[in-house]
Amino acid sequence: MSVETVESAGPTPKKGVSILFGLTLVGLLVVLWLLLGLATNAFWTPNNISNLLRQGAMTAILAVGQTFVIITAGIDLSVGAVVGFTSVIVAWLLAAGVPLWLAIIATLAIGVLIGAFHAFGIVRMGLPPFIITLATLTSLRGIGLLITNGSTISITNDAFTTFSRADFLGIPSLFWMVIVVAIPAYVFLHLSRFGRYLFAVGSNSEAARLSGVNVNRTIYLAYILSSTCAAFVGLLLASRIGIGNATQAEGWELQAIASSVIGGTSLFGAVGSVHGPLLGAFILATINNGANLLNVNSFWQRIITGLLIIVIVYFDQLRRRGAR
């Protein structure tokens, strides 16, 4: 936005502030959790915590992928459609008798291709990211529906479908997947030079270019990562709901972007982190979980979600201004 004072939770910079910022969103999450624990007995049951971790997991992974793109000052509207589409692909492959490992690899490869196509559109065809990813959003849902003929494909592979329900060391496997994505994502974004390049491209692509950064490759990288994360979530979703269905995950792109922004990412690029979007996703999941447990009318739930988003981002804004 043009009025907003751009703030930085940049790559290394202001380390203290960046961690404090993370901590404060953690603080918010903890406050939410404590309040919910007081308000309802069910909240702090192991069962519910498992649920919560499962529920936030998919958005969290999408949000991390989305963050890479947003840091380059782009946007990826297609992630929800990619999730639905890849759920169809993996179900289709499994139904066709393709071995599980191959089906998974092929599905992720399709994620890579979609991301590469987005970057191609942006870099070579000069299309705005908003447009190219909106177009694939529309088309991918169409292709997925065409494959399933508008219905769903059941997945009979039990190994695959029980995975999302399983626990490991008492923690839901879906949440482990968040960790599996987040750790390399953290290393990539905050510790490797490619992460720095993402920030540089988002901040001033011309300056990055004149400094020898391969801007096009960086853009490819960002979009491929986002789409691959989405394809990965497509696998998880297929595992969780046991079917492939192209209309699933509708609107998840907005949730992913919202998680990312709540987690401190700037839509103007060059500001963002890996832990922020994760926290953002789990804050949103907590709001929904809590509203369900408190038996809030689902209409009120929407109203409250909207208000809480405003309040959370506002306080975060205030705090960050204060920190300067």
Next chain:
Amino acid sequence: MSVETVESAGPTPKKGVSILFGLTLVGLLVVLWLLLGLATNAFWTPNNISNLLRQGAMTAILAVGQTFVIITAGIDLSVGAVVGFTSVIVAWLLAAGVPLWLAIIATLAIGVLIGAFHAFGIVRMGLPPFIITLATLTSLRGIGLLITNGSTISITNDAFTTFSRADFLGIPSLFWMVIVVAIPAYVFLHLSRFGRYLFAVGSNSEAARLSGVNVNRTIYLAYILSSTCAAFVGLLLASRIGIGNATQAEGWELQAIASSVIGGTSLFGAVGSVHGPLLGAFILATINNGANLLNVNSFWQRIITGLLIIVIVYFDQLRRRGAR
């Protein structure tokens, strides 16, 4: 986008280019129309042209409002929700026996308030436009559902519901409404200084501020215009489908933004026009109308829409690069 070579159909400058640009999108539309005329007999019937004008009208008005916001480098995700919400409001007021004229004014006033709230969030609370409008999107749908209790409110006022089907001078009244919005919008954006301030704020809000432009007021203006256009569309929708229903117009925000961008608006601000979004909206409407007439499978229709968006924006991009 950071890589894209930012182009301008700015306010006054390069007048020739700006008109040429408009003409070329018109050209595209005409080509589409000619092709459809060849492919199907039904296309060029007066009846179908009326349908087409009706079908594109609401998106067109939303897109114009959206364009004001995008020019300031903002975004308004709430417009679809505002349409649904205001359709409920007007139906509710009419059901409560409020006279039609008052119901209309009250509904538009609510549009103004929503826009003012957005601007307040951005200007005073420092929230990113994406977040505040996403939050109201969520909340408004909730409030609307609460009012109708998840159902619909029928509108029995015949004067109101027949309006959207009426013709005037052989042209559907809905399309007249586009003209009624577009002409003052054109004067505002391209001929008045307030329009120029929108561009200035989107281009460099600091420079605008230093020049004595009231940046905050400009932001208020943009968001109020967008929400008011959306409320106006809410009235038209209520008139057209004869009900108030809070879940209607879902996803219209993306259609409005897409129309605007197809029409040459840059999501990075400071580039846009009034005629562009109109053309964009009618191009999208033509694609859908044509697909229906040709009885294209609904799934293929999605695929084709996505591809056409890419093709259209790509050629537009090429031409504009060439024009430099």
Next chain:
Amino acid sequence: MIGLQEVSHRHDEQVRAAGGRPVPKGAPILELRSLQKNYGAVEALKPATMTFLSGEIHAIVGENGAGKSTLIKLLTGVIARSAGEIRWCGETVDLATPNEAIARGINAVHQEVVLCPHLSVAANMFLGDEMNRRGLMRKRAMTGAAQGVLDDLGFNLPANAELGSLTIGQQQLVATARAAMRGTQFLIFDEPTAYLTRQESAQLFRLIRRLQGEGVTIVYISHRLEEVFELADRVSVLRDGTHVGTRAISETNEAELITLMINRTIEQIYHKERFEQGEMIVETRGLSGPGFRDISLSVRAGEIVGLYGLIGAGRSEFALGLYGRNPVSAGEIFWQGRKVAIGNERKAMDLGIALAPESRRDQGLCLNLPIGVNINLPVFKRLTRGLTINRAQEASNAERQIRDLNIKTPSRRVLASAMSGGNQQKIVIGRWLSHGAKLFIFDEPTVGVDVGTKAEIYRLFARLLEKGAGIILISSYLPEVYELADRLHVFRQGRLVASHDYRAASHEEVLAQAINA
């Protein structure tokens, strides 16, 4: 054609209507009492007390980061002061918003051009103050009036061009024309000549004198001391945010000012050492591309090749072509005797070319990233150990450049946008020093850099040459290229029109060739 006179006259009346009480010439018009500005812990301006007299040209000088721009921003309502008082025409004023400053007739041409790149030149000149008739803008009248003003000032610029399509120098002229047209009582120029050639500078000086003649008070900030002596009536010096003194121009000299500014003396600004010229590093033959045609020149190890010309002469375009940023349409490049094609920036860097571009804002810096990242941008590959960056080395590398170039910052984690103009320039230079190269292209390297640092940069050039590098120095500041270049090429309208050996031609001769007089 409407001239400056008429347009500004219209505004003059507005200003008076807005309440500016006339002040007799020579009486205090603007007084600062213990004016102060802190950015968090940074004291950008320590309590300063200064007086500006009506109708004078008052220069302000000081090192990079001394607080000059901060002072200007306080006076124009851009930022809020931390403490102190401002008195305008004898009464205490708020000056809390740009609007208030404008209403009182205080205007500024800021150091970094702050205009709207998407609007036309005319739209920018009239922004916030459009001509209207019945609620609608009089676009044609404004374009005409703007063109009239530009022509009247002798600026050869089209009023209907999009601002973003102009070079920064030209944009600077637009900002100047705009401020002049606004009809002010108090006009501040913050390093207006940074991107101007002598030719344009001369035009600007004429404009300033003319405004002074009309009773306008001028504040003039510059790092070029000879300009200060040419123009100013009085000069104030800032050091580290402190006002260390004000002198009448007739009672001081360069040496004294420098001592006041940097608290030590410099015997020679243009530090020049001549080295044995070594092997041929690069040679272009008939190189053509967007903005330049048929350029043949060469650079040897140990040699500084200067490129001089007016704005838009094609020097920067030539550099970008050589660096692989812009496509070359014809001609050949020989690198150390071998014919090469430089298709992209990476290729150029791998060969051993470094480019410090002319616009630090658009091409040089990632403004909302930390200084450290900006300095290390080209060398992250080198700093990578295995998968990740060696953070200790990343830190030490950045710290070293900050120290060596004397970049004024509390930490390498500060965002580049929080740096003063000159310090930003040093970051861009530091980046390439840390990267290293065989051929350094410095495009306007000392724009906005203070005398002390300038001397350091020139000394640094000597160190680079000593190590066997070659330098292409592009500058619009004739004394600089003139004193430093072993070979000086003059560009005009995209062509290389003349070449001279070290000090072989006079200033006047070079200038005449540049403007084709």
Next chain:
Amino acid sequence: QDVTIPIIVKDTTSFYWQIVLAGARAAGKDLGVNVPELGAQSESDINGQITILENAVAGAPAAVVIAPTEFKALGKPVDEAAKSVPVIGIDSGADSKAFTSFLTTDNVQGGRIAADGLAAAIKEATGKEEGEIAVITSLPGVGSLDQRREGFLDQVKTKYPGLKVVADKYADGQATTGLNIMTDLITANPNLVGVFASNLIMAQGVGQAIAENKLGDKIKVIGFDSDEKTVGFLKEGVLAGLVVQDPYRMGYDGVKTALAVSKGEKVEANVDTGANLVTKANMSEPKIDALLNPKVN
């Protein structure tokens, strides 16, 4: 009110499911049971419903009543849930043997009823069961809508060979899109005699198109489910018929059955709550009238 029996519907934002909830609410009041009203925000949001089921079970209720959005997808989650609480299914099935009881309407059967109704209406108007017809589905990938479409198409194919399906369109869940599709179908297919709009929102949009073009006599439309608007259309002759289920009863009996189960009583394993064709002719019958005017509040 110590006993809690949550009811989970497919989409809280639709009128149909609001009636189900109203029935459940009434049962809660009558029986002294606390009935949280839960549900996803769209019939196609399978993951959302699974999440809600998980959350509901975490609250350790006496039983859970659920209308599964998707047959296969809800199978495992229902199995999982049934490990800790009894689960009562309503409306649609799921791939699970763990339901204690099941109160459903057969959506395939509903589609067949719609086909019969459409054929009858066309015959009444033209004298023969012949002509071009169209199907408009609100959203692809939604189990119950798929089943209705399937039942309708199957019935037409086997029983009414004279009826030719010339268009089989999917919309995006928006009344306006249904309206636009319908106006375009009218333009493209001048011989169209009948349409099946398989849910409430589509019936609203399609009905509007018919009303705008005053084609109620020529094009017969059968809708699914009812509200004030579509009943009005029925009265005006814009719509030829509505297939109406008994959502109120499903909600009421669902909770009632669940309570019985939680008390250890024996209940019937399968109950068909039925679907009825409503036309102008039978709409004032008391039984139908009760279906058309459910006590929502």
